[in-house]
Amino acid sequence: MATLKDVARLAGVSVKTVSNVVNGYSFVKPDNRRRVEAALEATGYRPNLGARNLRRGRTGFIALVLPELSIPYFAELAGLVIAAAQEHEWNVLIEQTFGTLSGERLALASLGPHLVDAAILSPEALQADDFQLSVPAVLLGEHAVDVPISRVGIDNVAASMAAVRHLISLGRTRIAAIGAHPQRGTAALRLEGYRAALAEAGLDFDPSFVVPALNYHRADGAAAMKSLLDMRNPPDAVFCFNDLLAIGAMRAAAERFVRVPRDLAIVGFDNNEESVYSSPSLTSIAPDKAAIASAAVDLLHARAGSPDLVLDDVQTPFSLLVRESTVVR
Amino acid sequence: MATLKDVARLAGVSVKTVSNVVNGYSFVKPDNRRRVEAALEATGYRPNLGARNLRRGRTGFIALVLPELSIPYFAELAGLVIAAAQEHEWNVLIEQTFGTLSGERLALASLGPHLVDAAILSPEALQADDFQLSVPAVLLGEHAVDVPISRVGIDNVAASMAAVRHLISLGRTRIAAIGAHPQRGTAALRLEGYRAALAEAGLDFDPSFVVPALNYHRADGAAAMKSLLDMRNPPDAVFCFNDLLAIGAMRAAAERFVRVPRDLAIVGFDNNEESVYSSPSLTSIAPDKAAIASAAVDLLHARAGSPDLVLDDVQTPFSLLVRESTVVR
DNA sequence: CATCGTTGTTCCAACGATGTAAAGACCGAG
DNA sequence: CTCGGTCTTTACATCGTTGGAACAACGATG
Numbered sequence: 001m002a003t004l005k006d007v008a009r010l011a012g013v014s015v016k017t018v019s020n021v022v023n024g025y026s027f028v029k030p031d032n033r034r035r036v037e038a039a040l041e042a043t044g045y046r047p048n049l050g051a052r053n054l055r056r057g058r059t060g061f062i063a064l065v066l067p068e069l070s071i072p073y074f075a076e077l078a079g080l081v082i083a084a085a086q087e088h089e090w091n092v093l094i095e096q097t098f099g100t101l102s103g104e105r106l107a108l109a110s111l112g113p114h115l116v117d118a119a120i121l122s123p124e125a126l127q128a129d130d131f132q133l134s135v136p137a138v139l140l141g142e143h144a145v146d147v148p149i150s151r152v153g154i155d156n157v158a159a160s161m162a163a164v165r166h167l168i169s170l171g172r173t174r175i176a177a178i179g180a181h182p183q184r185g186t187a188a189l190r191l192e193g194y195r196a197a198l199a200e201a202g203l204d205f206d207p208s209f210v211v212p213a214l215n216y217h218r219a220d221g222a223a224a225m226k227s228l229l230d231m232r233n234p235p236d237a238v239f240c241f242n243d244l245l246a247i248g249a250m251r252a253a254a255e256r257f258v259r260v261p262r263d264l265a266i267v268g269f270d271n272n273e274e275s276v277y278s279s280p281s282l283t284s285i286a287p288d289k290a291a292i293a294s295a296a297v298d299l300l301h302a303r304a305g306s307p308d309l310v311l312d313d314v315q316t317p318f319s320l321l322v323r324e325s326t327v328v329r
Numbered sequence: 330m331a332t333l334k335d336v337a338r339l340a341g342v343s344v345k346t347v348s349n350v351v352n353g354y355s356f357v358k359p360d361n362r363r364r365v366e367a368a369l370e371a372t373g374y375r376p377n378l379g380a381r382n383l384r385r386g387r388t389g390f391i392a393l394v395l396p397e398l399s400i401p402y403f404a405e406l407a408g409l410v411i412a413a414a415q416e417h418e419w420n421v422l423i424e425q426t427f428g429t430l431s432g433e434r435l436a437l438a439s440l441g442p443h444l445v446d447a448a449i450l451s452p453e454a455l456q457a458d459d460f461q462l463s464v465p466a467v468l469l470g471e472h473a474v475d476v477p478i479s480r481v482g483i484d485n486v487a488a489s490m491a492a493v494r495h496l497i498s499l500g501r502t503r504i505a506a507i508g509a510h511p512q513r514g515t516a517a518l519r520l521e522g523y524r525a526a527l528a529e530a531g532l533d534f535d536p537s538f539v540v541p542a543l544n545y546h547r548a549d550g551a552a553a554m555k556s557l558l559d560m561r562n563p564p565d566a567v568f569c570f571n572d573l574l575a576i577g578a579m580r581a582a583a584e585r586f587v588r589v590p591r592d593l594a595i596v597g598f599d600n601n602e603e604s605v606y607s608s609p610s611l612t613s614i615a616p617d618k619a620a621i622a623s624a625a626v627d628l629l630h631a632r633a634g635s636p637d638l639v640l641d642d643v644q645t646p647f648s649l650l651v652r653e654s655t656v657v658r
Numbered sequence: 659c660a661t662c663g664t665t666g667t668t669c670c671a672a673c674g675a676t677g678t679a680a681a682g683a684c685c686g687a688g
Numbered sequence: 689c690t691c692g693g694t695c696t697t698t699a700c701a702t703c704g705t706t707g708g709a710a711c712a713a714c715g716a717t718g
Contacts, residue, residue: 069408
């Protein structure tokens with residue numbers, strides 16, 4: 001692999017002159033510039049980013065810490081973050097935590113300023129005192145706890161209210177919720193929206209209609225749905241805190257020959273591509289994932305420039321996409 | 330951020346002694362070792378990987394070049410590759426090509442030895458002369474063309490035969506295939522397996538039953554299925570070259586009130602998690618993704634050690650998982 | 659023709675880590 | 689008490705790059 005030295009020797013100039021050409025410094029004699037450019041071409045020179053970043057005091061990487069790539073929401077998001085990061089000449093390093101506290105702590109611990117310039121975090125279990133970060137960071141989702149870090153995401157309460165309002169507008173009155181979680185801030189907010197929408201419509205809040213889910217995987221949704229269907233007086237609608245739970249719930253309903261949406265209307269959250277093609281297709285809250293990704297990256301870029309702690313939370317838009325799982329044909 | 334120098338000053342020894350302790354060099358006086366370890370602890374020292382790798386002549390990164398993270402198969406695979414790479418102290422850099430030739434060329438071009446130590450490639454459109462790689466690489470999927478690079482993957486012909494044999498064993502005779510593609514080597518092999526299984530059973534090969542798909546997304550599967558259902562004499566079974574196509578096909582069938590599996594049996598390929606929870610659940614060829622990921626990473630690791638070109642192709646196991654989309658209850 | 663500012667180039671140090679060689683400490687054998 | 693060998697530590701160079709200072713060349717100015 002060619003280095004600056006090689007190019008310099010070939011062009012008959014000093015290393016620094018080559019460096020100047022590579023970095024677009026103005027004052028290089030046209031003649032030398034031509035010779036250097038020819039030598040660059042001839043050697044196929046590509047800068048050693050490690051060395052450059054060592055010298056420049058940056059790494060050229062940002063970390064994306066998320067639970068698991070096999071969760072469609074995070075996979076889609078990761079793809080968008082990678083695309084957004086490219087705009088700022090950043091490479092993305094993905095760390096999976098599998099939603100465990102130890103996994104998240106491990107990921108955070110490995111995030112030194114020598115490895116990444118900044119980090120985007122999607123924590124699920126972290127506590128306040130875990131956030132001893134040495135690089136600028138942005139939180140996706142919610143503040144699990146009160147931590148002085150910028151956040152990017154949608155208004156979970158409003159979005160959840162929109163989802164439940166939609167169910168109410170269909171005439172459903174026995175509306176359950178799947179996805180309560182003791183730790184996750186997001187879950188708390190979605191539950192809050194659920195309760196607010198019920199209250200607004202004068203519907204009673206029935207705690208037995210709120211089913212927890214530990215992992216937000218399809219299996220958890222199916223299990224939760226089964227327990228709801230086992231009730232003496234089962235619900236006629238369910239608001240699931242993400243699409244995977246909803247897909248699992250629909251599967252469980254199908255296994256019990258409960259018809260969706262006639263007997264049971266279902267709303268999800270995240271708008272995975274998968275939900276457009278399920279049978280029935282799934283009504284879902286659709287966050288603008290591209291907006292989330294680019295807002296997060298842009299925030300970090302701004303922060304990296306001026307490290308004075310500007311703490312702002314960015315609200316990204318969302319919409320409710322009504323599909324077959326709530327509309328009786 | 331603490332450097333070796335800081336630690337050395339605090340412990341009252343030379344920089345190199347600290348380096349020796351950090352790297353587990355044997356001959357350090359217990360007394361010094363203790364002092365250094367205390368200083369390491371006190372400063373919270375973490376090695377600067379950029380500098381270390383600059384000195385060691387490696388980067389600590391491998392690239393994973395794939396079409397798109399929003400495709401579940403690649404998302405799952407990426408997660409497994411990251412996990413496997415951790416075993417060798419490698420970080421993974423994901424590049425998305427979106428399945429286009431220009432995207433793939435761009436990704437390959439950015440892969441200098443200064444950036445990554447090795448690369449795992451899932452190309453779809455690359456030509457033979459694009460493979461001017463400067464780092465060791467492994468191909469996932471198939472050799473699109475004849476290129477001297479190791480490959481990791483399953484026996485696509487055998488797997489496809491297993492899928493189609495299964496359909497034949499159900500008594501289906503009008504078996505279609507969705508996913509033919511002019512460029513992809515994988516598509517050609519799956520088609521070959523399809524034809525072999527038909528021939529083996531004495532069934533005619535009907536070219537009009539082979540439907541191409543450009544992108545292997547759900548939408549392509551749905552469109553292909555619609556065209557099949559529009560035929561005067563539609564198929565009674567379909568072998569889809571991946572699960573997304575199958576999911577799209579099932580959706581299209583449902584929209585036309587074609588019952589799966591009674592009227593139409595469907596087999597997919599990849600065994601996405603999604604396929605376990607669809608209604609009906611999808612029979613699919615299940616490649617051992619974890620085996621693929623770790624085989625690829627291990628191969629690169631071995632190659633990185635001894636760069637003499639040992640070209641071996643690794644066959645990873647697969648299985649056929651029979652689910653509701655092919656079994657009439 | 660001495661001086662000056664502008665251009666263009668080079669040399670040197672530094673980023674943080676590690677390999678090498680050589681120096682220093684230590685021990686027992688002669 | 690010296691020698692030779694094994695431990696143990698250190699100084700120094702180096703990886704590839706860039707910032708800064710120094711230096712050289714140049715025409716323009718007085």
